[in-house]
Amino acid sequence: MAEVKNDAVEFFEKKLGKNGKPRKGQEWTVFCAIILEAVNGSKRVVAAGTGSKCLGSTEISMNGELLHDSHAEVTCKRAFHRFILDQVRNITEGSILEEHRDLLAVKPGFKFHFFSSHPPCGDGSIAVKDQANSEPDSKRLKLDVHRTGAKCLKGDAEDGLGLGLNYHTALGAIRTKPGRGDPTSSLSCSDKLVKWNFLGWQGSLLAAILSGPIRMTSLTFCADPCFEPSIRRALQTRFGAELPQPDLCIQIVPSEFPCQKEDGLVPSPCSIIACVIKREVQIEISVDGRKQGCIKKYLHTSRARNKICRLSYSQEFVEVIRGLRKPPQDIQEMAIYLDYNATCPMDPEVIEAIQRSCIEDWGNPSSSYQTGRKAKSALDKARQSVAKMIGSNDPSQITFVSGGTEANHLAMHSSIEHFKKANPTVKPHVITSNIEHVATDLPLRKWLAQGVIELTLVEVCRKKGSLNVEDVMAEIKSNTCLITIMLANNETGIIQPIKEIGDRLQVINGDRQTQGQNQIPFHTDAAQAIGKIPVDVDILNVDYLTIVGHKFYGPRIGALYHRQGTGTIYPLFLGGGQEQGLRAGTENTPMIMGLGKAADLVVAGLDKDMDHLRLRRDHLIAVLQKSCLTLSDNFAHVENRLPNTLSASFGGCIGHDILTKCQGQIEASTTAACHSHGIASGSPVLLKSGLDPEAALGTIRLSVGRHTTQEEIEKAAMALKDVVNKDHQ
Template structure:
C-alpha cells in the first residue's frame, strides 16, 4: 500500500490551512478544501498524476463553498443548540429560536413573510412538493361534484395540466414527465425562443387549457444564465385568472425555481408575483438544504405534505428540524440580503473581463458566446462559450486544462460525454458549436488574476488538442 506522510506546509493556500503530502517519492504537494477562495496554490512537484500547481474554480453555478460566517453559524448551533426544537428546556428553546431567526432571514432575502417559508432538504424536494401539492389541490377542489356542475368547469376525472419550458431543471422536468407517463397529469413543454433564450410569455399563455393549474418557469437558467420573464408571466396569468374565476375554471398558480438567481441578483417575491418560489442553499454559499416560499401558506396558496409524521413545519414538512443546517442557511440568506448588490457588481465585472480576454486571445471568429442573447438579461456570473474547432469538444478541452475547474453544462448532466447540451440546442445554438461548449461561472472571490490564469490554461489546452490532430 502507498504510505502517506502529512505535516504542516510552509507554502500559502488562499485563506485556508494546508498540509504537505508525499506519496511514494513524488514531490510534496499541498492539499486544501476548496472553500473560501477561488484559487488553490500548491508547491511545484514532478508527479503528473497529482493535482496541478494551481487551480482556479469557476463552477459556482454547480455549487458554492460555505462562507466563514456560515460555517461559524453551523458549528455554533451544533455546540449550543443540540436540543430538539420541540422541547421546552433551554437547549430546545435555543434551537427553536435559531430556526425562527433563519426563517426571518430567508423571508427578508426574498421580500416575503416568515410564515410563508417552509424548510426542506433542498431544491429537488421543494420543486416536487409544489408539483405534488398542485395535483392534490386540483383533485380535491376543482373536480369535486360542486365544481363539476359548473358549465365551464373541468369534467370530473379530468387531469390537471401543467405548463413549463424545455430548459427546466431535472427536478421539474422529470417529475412532470413521470406524471404524464402515469396518466396523472398533462404537461406542455413550451420551447424557448431561439432569438432570446427565454420562454416567451405569449407561448405560455397560448398553451393554457381549462384544466391548467400550474405554470412553472425557472427564474434564471443554470447553463445560459438567461433571466426568464417571470414578472410578465405573472401579470398575464393574474389577468387571465380573473376571467377564469368568472367562468368557474380553476385558478392558475405560478412557481419559479430561483436556485440560480439567489445571491447573484436581487429577488423579490412581490415584484415577481409568484405563488411558490424554490430556495437552494448551496447555490448562495449556504449548506445543502433548501426552503420553499408559499404565498399566504394554506390560506391563499395550497400546500399538501408528501411526508407524514410529527407536526414540524406546521405539518407541511414533518421530521425533526436540522437546526445546524438551518442556522447556516439563515446566515447565508442574511449575507445575501445585506450584500447582494456588491456581490452582483463584482461578479459582473469579472465575468465581463473573462469574455473580453477570451475574445482578445482567441479572436471573435473562434469564440462563440452561447449565453449572449439580444434583448435578454442574464446572470452576472455566467459565461457559456465555445471555442470553434473540430477537436475542441468541451469535455476534451477541460480534460487538458491544468488549472481550470469548470463544467460543460449543468452538474446533473455531467454524463453527457461529447453530446451537446440539450439546453443549448433548445436555445438554437448549432450542434457543432454546442458540442464545444464550456460553462464558466465566477464567484464572490474570483479575481481578474484568476481570469488571466484560466485564459492561458485554455490556450495551452487548445494547443495540446490541435497538436494531437
C-alpha cells in the same frame, strides 16, 4: 544576549503603545518577542506578545474562535506564524523565504532569537532560591523554593507538596497550566518550548509548505541567576541527547524589565499581540480569548475573533495559499474553480453559524422545555432571514426542506393535489418550459406517463433562449393547475420573463375567479438566481419559489416559499407535524441556521456581489476573445442573463475534451455529449436554446463566484488558450 534584551525592551516601550499594557504600580505581565537577525547582523522584532490568563477546559470553543492559551510565549509564537505567512504571501517581494525543493525555506544567513521577560511556567519555574536573600530560618522551609502552579499530568509522577524543597518532587515532569479556578488543558510553557524546539516554531500549517522546521538560534530569559539550572533542565537536560539542537544557546540575563512580577501586583487581564505584516506593526488586544471591547451582539462573529485564533489564522492561511502563483507540490495544486452554478463553497460565516448551532441549538425544536424553545427560536430567526432575502414579510411562508429537488417536487405535488381535491373527475394540466432542470422535468414526465396529469412544454425562442410570454399564456386551459418555470437557466444563464408571466397570470386569475374557475398558482425555481440577481416574490408575482442553499454559499438544504392563500401545501411526508404540519421530520437546526446566515449575507452584499460577478465574467470574456480566436460567447446578444455565467463555445473543439486536456487546472462543466445512432450531439438545453450541434458540442459553461480573482481569470484563460490553440495547429 544583552542586545536581544535591548531590542525587546525598546519594542515593548516604543511600539506597543499604551492600550492593553499593565497599569503601572498595579499590574504585571510577561512579555515575549522573536527577533529576526538579517544576514548583515541587523536585528528587529517581528513578533511579540504579552500574557494573560488561559481559558479553563469548560470555556474552550470547538470551532477555534477563541484564544485558549494566552500566555505570552503562545501569543508571541502565533504572531510569528502570521509574520511567516506574510512572507509567504510576498514571496516575490523581498521575502526572507525562497523556493527550495518545490517548497519554501528561510534564506541562508537569517536567524531568529527568542526573548522572554520571565522564566517559562512549569518545570522551568521551579528553582531553589538564593539562600543569601531568603527569609529567616522560621520561614525558610516554606519560601526557599520558587514554585509553579502548573500541575503534573494525571497518571504521571506527582509532586510531594511538602515543605520547602519537598514541595516539587516531580522535577522534569510534563505539566498543564493551572488557570484561575477552572483548570486548563494547555501544556505549560516549559513543555511547549521543548516541543517547539523539537518540531520547529512554524506550526503545523506552515510545516506543510516549508522544507524544514524553523528553529531559534537562541533563547533569552530575564531571570534571577537561581533560575538558570531550572531553565536548562526544563529545556535541555531532562531530555538528554535527544534534542535536535544540542548547541541551542540559552542565556539568562538580569531580570530588570518593565512590568515584571512583584509583590502586591496583580496579573494584567489583557494580552497584546503584535506582528510585522507588510513591514508595519499590527497590534490587537485580547481579553478572555476575544478581541478587547467586543460587545455581546458580536460575540460569535469575526468581529470578536483575534487574528491568531485557530479559526481566523486557518482562514488566512487558506487565502494565502490560494493566492500563490506557484503553490508548493506538498499542497495539492488548487484548480481554478469556475463552476459556481454547480455549487458554491460554504462561506466561513456560514460554517461558523453551523458549528455554533451544533453546540448551542441541539435541542428538539418541537419540545416545550428550555433547550427545545432555544432551538425553536433559532429556527424562527433563520426563517425570518430567508423570508427577508426573497422579499417576503411573512416568515410562516417559508418551509425548510432537504434541497431544491424536494422543494420543486413539493410545489408541483401540492398544486396537482389541490386541483384534484376540488376537481376529482378532471385531469390536472401543468405548463412548463422545454429547458427545465431535471428536478422539475423528470417528475412531470413521470406523472404524464402514469396518466396523472396533462403536460405542455412551451419551447423557448431559439433566437434568445427565453420564453415568449404570449406563448405561455396561450397554453392555459380550464384545467390548468400550475405553471412552473425556472427563473434562470443553469446552463445558459438566461433569465426567464417570470415577472411578466406573473403579472399576466394575475390578471387571468382575476378573470377566472369571476367565472368560478380555479386559480392557477405560479412556481419558479430560483436556485440559479438567488445571490446573483435581486429576487422578490412580490415583484415576480409568484406563489411558490424554490430556494437552494448551496447555490449561494450556504449548506446543502433548501426551502420552499408558498404564498398564503394561493400557494397551498400538501405534505409529501406524514409524521410528527414539524414545519407547521407541512413537512414532517425533526428539523436540521444547524444546517437551517447556516441557511439563514447565507441569506443574511445575500441581503447585505448582493449589490457588491453583482458588480464583482459581472466584472469578472466580462473580464473572462475579454481575455478569452483576445487569446482564443475560435471562441464564441453563445448568448452575448442576450441582455437579460446572469452576471456570473459564460456559455462559451470553442469552434472545432469538443468541450469535454478541452477540460480533460487542461489536466485539472480548471474546474468547470459541460453537459456530457450523448450519442444517438453514433452521431455526437451537444447539450439538449443548448440545442433548444438556438445553438447548432457543433457549437453545442464545443461549449463549456464557465461560472464565476463571489471570491473569483482577476488572477484566476487570467490563469484560466491561459490554460484554455494553450489547449484550444494547440488543437487548431
